[in-house]
Amino acid sequence: MNRLETQLPGLNLKNPVMPASGCFGFGREFGGLYNLNDLGAIMIKATTVEPRFGNPTPRVAETAAGMLNAIGLQNPGIDGVMNNELPWLEQFDVPIIANVAGSTEEDYVEVAKRISTAANVQALELNISCPNVKTGGIAFGTIPEVAKSLTKKVKEVSVVPVYVKLSPNVTNIVEMAKAVEDGGADGLTMINTLLGMRLDLKTAKPILANKTGGLSGPAIKPVAIRMIHDVSQQVNIPIIGMGGIESAEDVIEFFYAGASAIAVGTANFVDPFVCPKIIKDLPELLDQLGFDHISECTGRSWN
Amino acid sequence: MNRLETQLPGLNLKNPVMPASGCFGFGREFGGLYNLNDLGAIMIKATTVEPRFGNPTPRVAETAAGMLNAIGLQNPGIDGVMNNELPWLEQFDVPIIANVAGSTEEDYVEVAKRISTAANVQALELNISCPNVKTGGIAFGTIPEVAKSLTKKVKEVSVVPVYVKLSPNVTNIVEMAKAVEDGGADGLTMINTLLGMRLDLKTAKPILANKTGGLSGPAIKPVAIRMIHDVSQQVNIPIIGMGGIESAEDVIEFFYAGASAIAVGTANFVDPFVCPKIIKDLPELLDQLGFDHISECTGRSWN
Amino acid sequence: MIVNEHCSIVSQREIAENIYELILHGELTSKMNEPGQFVHVKVASGYAPLLRRPLSIAHVNKENQEFTLIYRKDGRGTAILSSKKTSETVDILGPLGHGFPIEETKAGETAVLVGGGIGVPPLYELSKQLVKKGVNVKHVLGFQNHAAVFYEDKFKSFGSTYVTTVDGSHGTKGFVTDVMNELSFDTIYSCGPTAMLKAVEAGYATHKKVYVSLEERMGCGIGACFACVCHTADDPFGFSYKKVCTDGPVFKAGEVVL
Amino acid sequence: MIVNEHCSIVSQREIAENIYELILHGELTSKMNEPGQFVHVKVASGYAPLLRRPLSIAHVNKENQEFTLIYRKDGRGTAILSSKKTSETVDILGPLGHGFPIEETKAGETAVLVGGGIGVPPLYELSKQLVKKGVNVKHVLGFQNHAAVFYEDKFKSFGSTYVTTVDGSHGTKGFVTDVMNELSFDTIYSCGPTAMLKAVEAGYATHKKVYVSLEERMGCGIGACFACVCHTADDPFGFSYKKVCTDGPVFKAGEVVL
Numbered sequence A, B: 001m002n003r004l005e006t007q008l009p010g011l012n013l014k015n016p017v018m019p020a021s022g023c024f025g026f027g028r029e030f031g032g033l034y035n036l037n038d039l040g041a042i043m044i045k046a047t048t049v050e051p052r053f054g055n056p057t058p059r060v061a062e063t064a065a066g067m068l069n070a071i072g073l074q075n076p077g078i079d080g081v082m083n084n085e086l087p088w089l090e091q092f093d094v095p096i097i098a099n100v101a102g103s104t105e106e107d108y109v110e111v112a113k114r115i116s117t118a119a120n121v122q123a124l125e126l127n128i129s130c131p132n133v134k135t136g137g138i139a140f141g142t143i144p145e146v147a148k149s150l151t152k153k154v155k156e157v158s159v160v161p162v163y164v165k166l167s168p169n170v171t172n173i174v175e176m177a178k179a180v181e182d183g184g185a186d187g188l189t190m191i192n193t194l195l196g197m198r199l200d201l202k203t204a205k206p207i208l209a210n211k212t213g214g215l216s217g218p219a220i221k222p223v224a225i226r227m228i229h230d231v232s233q234q235v236n237i238p239i240i241g242m243g244g245i246e247s248a249e250d251v252i253e254f255f256y257a258g259a260s261a262i263a264v265g266t267a268n269f270v271d272p273f274v275c276p277k278i279i280k281d282l283p284e285l286l287d288q289l290g291f292d293h294i295s296e297c298t299g300r301s302w303n
Numbered sequence C, D: 001m002i003v004n005e006h007c008s009i010v011s012q013r014e015i016a017e018n019i020y021e022l023i024l025h026g027e028l029t030s031k032m033n034e035p036g037q038f039v040h041v042k043v044a045s046g047y048a049p050l051l052r053r054p055l056s057i058a059h060v061n062k063e064n065q066e067f068t069l070i071y072r073k074d075g076r077g078t079a080i081l082s083s084k085k086t087s088e089t090v091d092i093l094g095p096l097g098h099g100f101p102i103e104e105t106k107a108g109e110t111a112v113l114v115g116g117g118i119g120v121p122p123l124y125e126l127s128k129q130l131v132k133k134g135v136n137v138k139h140v141l142g143f144q145n146h147a148a149v150f151y152e153d154k155f156k157s158f159g160s161t162y163v164t165t166v167d168g169s170h171g172t173k174g175f176v177t178d179v180m181n182e183l184s185f186d187t188i189y190s191c192g193p194t195a196m197l198k199a200v201e202a203g204y205a206t207h208k209k210v211y212v213s214l215e216e217r218m219g220c221g222i223g224a225c226f227a228c229v230c231h232t233a234d235d236p237f238g239f240s241y242k243k244v245c246t247d248g249p250v251f252k253a254g255e256v257v258l
């Protein structure tokens, strides 16, 4: 028995551990460090219709147990991703979850339609929560009706299951989750980054050229756990959890909260070998805790 | 010239550094450690109409660069505070900011009416944002109209200026700030804690008996800075900033963001001498940065 | 008087499985007057971890300005503490709380000191002070197993010492209360897991002089944050409370709800 | 091949005001082939700070498996690093990026190595390798003031060395470009503050062989996060980009927008 094997809509995973979108590029860099086949899946960087350069630098700033980023969805556009990145990833036996972003509904629909047809893309992750783009983005992630409508439209065109990535910057996360479930989402991924800012002591100005950025890393873990705990009890679709994960213990905590798989973001920058390390550590931890299969952990905090 | 002297509605402060509500009790414990006259002001623990025991224990849990608390507004009630705590604090030449909490508008009004008449209470802090109480609380802190109405009612009865303490757990913090300004608030205090949760690896259950708790400490500083930066540009009332402050450098960052005074919470638990230490460090830091008076720092990130 | 001092490490060694004895040098020993008090330890500067850890004072040598902490390497904080070496310093806040009332046992009377696991350490300083006063001391110390036993000989030098282990691998197999039933004494001083304290309280409900030392998760350790409260026994569902950090950690049995 | 290794500290000393020379022992020296590459340093385990710090490789001794970092104690991370002592280890990820192309200067030709402040360190290994190859090297090194000057004699042992200081307290008063104008050479290799690199690029716009090493805030250091990108010079407002961490830090002048 494979104690880590995980089944999710569209995804047949060797294990429930995957790098989070934007923290792994399109895999090439990490492919030089370890065998990507070890991963449960890969969430690739956000893809938009047109290529984007993103925001000016500095794009990252450090915070207590966390970091701010304002990359601004830099990516080669749907053509570039379809032609250059996805074919390269096909050499691995790893499902790809394609992160889809845009400024308008039409943008999302176009990217979703095309990218969902790629051979190895087995699910989409709708990035309705990117805090670092000026236009559009924010309404999709904060107004339930808008999120629902977008989810519906994307579902209509996607040939693979659609996961919606929720923003934590809302008053009522459960309401957002239910709205996208109503819209037909097959799953949720949560959380994206919290909106934050750092100022430079000498200049008094924001360290990030974009001023605000998304807060990620261990600092946000308690917020992620709380939201997944609340949402998982109110929806009937699975959750891929993320936010500050850096160890096998953290993975179990996310499962207890209600996650059925997890993604690792910022920790890849601190230790690029962290994903295979977590995957290696999990079986022993399951032994210690007395679980046969990791899926037994899901939702244990409340059921 | 006193380079730290700070004037705010109702408050004539020797310096802009004060302990945050709930992190300093009613001052007695710290009174045994240093001279409370050194402080700019003291924000006392939340007071409700009736005495409250608060939540069961455990009430605190540790997180990366932060902590969760779910004290649950334990306090001796308005009578106890008026009769036993405030008179004791009168021996010090320090303005008291009384933190007012409740489950209904009537509760808030009653506490505000009475406590604002105490000799040394020079301002109220309306705690519309406590995440750890089951009834009432949450709507006051998240629905602009409700917050505005409450502010109005309290303003009608309070004989001292009223500051409203904003919750960060909202989609649109600027909207909340404007609503309470419209309601007549004399100032804002921000931010209260972020809602969070931690689970125990062995039991799978929340570490806190109350399940969720409020996240405070250095981890939340970037969220506080962002919110103060955004709000201070949109309102005409001053802000007392808080959220993860532990050094004079942090104080200046909050001023740059838009604060006119600051409060120190969690750091008092790590180093009970932190407030006088910060007050001592500030003048030298102002020298290094080339400011005559700390008020020159306010809002420098955007103006 | 509570002070904050960076105390230098005189020595640190593992005295039983995962149990460390840490001897520190600091001027704050001059303020350590009640056995059963604790210190609040910042195991590392910075954020990992952020909060202090409460640890009981196991022994004080005022002449040398040295004091001893004995702790179990458990979670992250104690693991970091256990890696500290001689010549490094440890950030200590203390002494905190109220300890065991030695005045409740007169010279010539007998006290039984009942400890479980990491509740044993503060009893060592207590025993020393009782003996100095002329009290007869008996010790009943419970541990998980033989590997976890520490300080047995040291306690023996003060008075008769009975060790119990859960698995019977050393001393008597069973719980401390089993042994206590065989002994006679005037006062009980006890520190250990809540289940043990409850058993002691229940078994000696009519006994006049029973003192228990409690554990609770703490924020400040100095009475300001209300993290560590417990209900008083005469008002178990009401508003009255005691703070473990300042009113305790030692309470008279029956004073607070365990 | 990038590896992650905990390297033990051979020595650490302050070689100029707030400038530290840290010599580390590690097997990853075997992979350090291009002068101008850097390593990504985790100065402390845990969260204070969380991210790694990029530092250039200043010298490699493959036989001893030792390499040198030279850094300025600046913010929190470098302050922590500077407090580390011999026998402790440092968590190193590397070697990273692409260094200076020594193949662009033939034996017998002359290269000028132009460094400013903490841009000077990688030029030391570069100079060593160029000399070994038979290249004539000249060094123009700019510092704030006399107290900040380091490695002057070491550079002198490889070739003529001109030091400038902003305040004139040592060497020539002024900027590195003032001295460069007096020299003749075939290749320019430069590392330092952006303002200096811009001046070098502008002053030698028609010169064919100018190489500059850039600094940018980094997340991953390995090309995955897109924190460190810059526009390419032929498309300064478009989508094309280079990553400082993997495409650089060394670029041909005119390749990217400084």
Ligand SMILES: Cc1cc2nc3c(=O)[nH]c(=O)nc-3n(C[C@H](O)[C@H](O)[C@H](O)COP(=O)(O)OP(=O)(O)OC[C@H]3O[C@@H](n4cnc5c(N)ncnc54)[C@H](O)[C@@H]3O)c2cc1C
Binding pocket: B061, B062, C038, C051, C052, C053, C054, C055, C056, C057, C070, C071, C072, C073, C074, C075, C076, C077, C078, C079, C118, C119, C121, C122, C214, C215, C216, C217, C218, C249
């Ligand atoms: C008054 C008092 C005296 C104590 N004396 C001793 C002693 O002499 N020797 C000893 O080994 N232990 C003692 N303890 C328990 C000791 O404080 C915990 O074992 C220690 O805090 C665990 O920290 P950690 O980082 O290793 O564990 P973690 O589980 O990583 O700690 C996480 C958080 O929970 C708190 N916590 C965890 N376990 C406990 C606990 N049992 N009691 C209170 N807080 C806890 C920690 O302080 C920290 O804030 C005492 C506790 C109290 C309240």
Ligand SMILES: Cc1cc2nc3c(=O)[nH]c(=O)nc-3n(C[C@H](O)[C@H](O)[C@H](O)COP(=O)(O)OP(=O)(O)OC[C@H]3O[C@@H](n4cnc5c(N)ncnc54)[C@H](O)[C@@H]3O)c2cc1C
Binding pocket: A061, A062, D038, D051, D052, D053, D054, D055, D056, D057, D070, D071, D072, D073, D074, D075, D076, D077, D078, D079, D118, D119, D121, D122, D214, D215, D216, D217, D218, D249
């Ligand atoms: C490729 C490369 C090579 C470098 N080589 C050297 C060297 O050999 N010697 C040396 O002294 N310095 C070098 N630097 C600069 C060095 O990385 C910074 O001085 C260092 O990161 C500052 O960290 P801190 O914690 O002391 O400062 P803080 O200001 O506390 O750092 C906060 C954050 O900003 C980043 N940061 C701050 N300053 C810089 C900077 N100048 N460049 C990039 N990131 C920065 C830090 O990495 C960290 O993430 C190099 C930078 C790069 C990009």
Ligand SMILES: Cc1cc2nc3c(=O)[nH]c(=O)nc-3n(C[C@H](O)[C@H](O)[C@H](O)COP(=O)(O)O)c2cc1C
Binding pocket: A020, A021, A022, A023, A045, A046, A069, A071, A073, A099, A127, A130, A165, A191, A192, A193, A215, A216, A217, A218, A220, A242, A243, A244, A245, A263, A264, A265, A266, A267, D219, D225
């Ligand atoms: C540098 C960086 C870039 C990111 N880019 C994206 C992105 O393109 N799309 C997306 O949905 N999330 C993006 N994220 C968010 C992460 O996928 C993840 O949700 C978040 O960082 C929380 O996880 P962590 O704390 O493990 O990093 C990015 C995060 C970081 C740090």
Ligand SMILES: Cc1cc2nc3c(=O)[nH]c(=O)nc-3n(C[C@H](O)[C@H](O)[C@H](O)COP(=O)(O)O)c2cc1C
Binding pocket: B020, B021, B022, B023, B045, B046, B069, B071, B073, B099, B127, B130, B165, B191, B192, B193, B215, B216, B217, B218, B220, B242, B243, B244, B245, B263, B264, B265, B266, B267, C219, C225
């Ligand atoms: C233990 C604890 C108790 C608190 N109690 C209150 C309270 O009674 N009323 C209130 O308005 N805020 C309360 N707060 C919030 C703080 O006043 C402050 O807004 C928050 O902790 C952020 O600041 P910090 O990061 O410096 O702690 C409490 C915080 C903590 C940690």
Ligand code: FES
Binding pocket: C217, C218, C219, C220, C221, C222, C223, C224, C225, C226, C227, C228, C229, C243, C244, C245, C246
């Ligand atoms: S720990 Fe703060 S009141 Fe006891």
Ligand code: FES
Binding pocket: D217, D218, D219, D220, D221, D222, D223, D224, D225, D226, D227, D228, D229, D243, D244, D245, D246
């Ligand atoms: S630092 Fe991450 S891409 Fe360069």
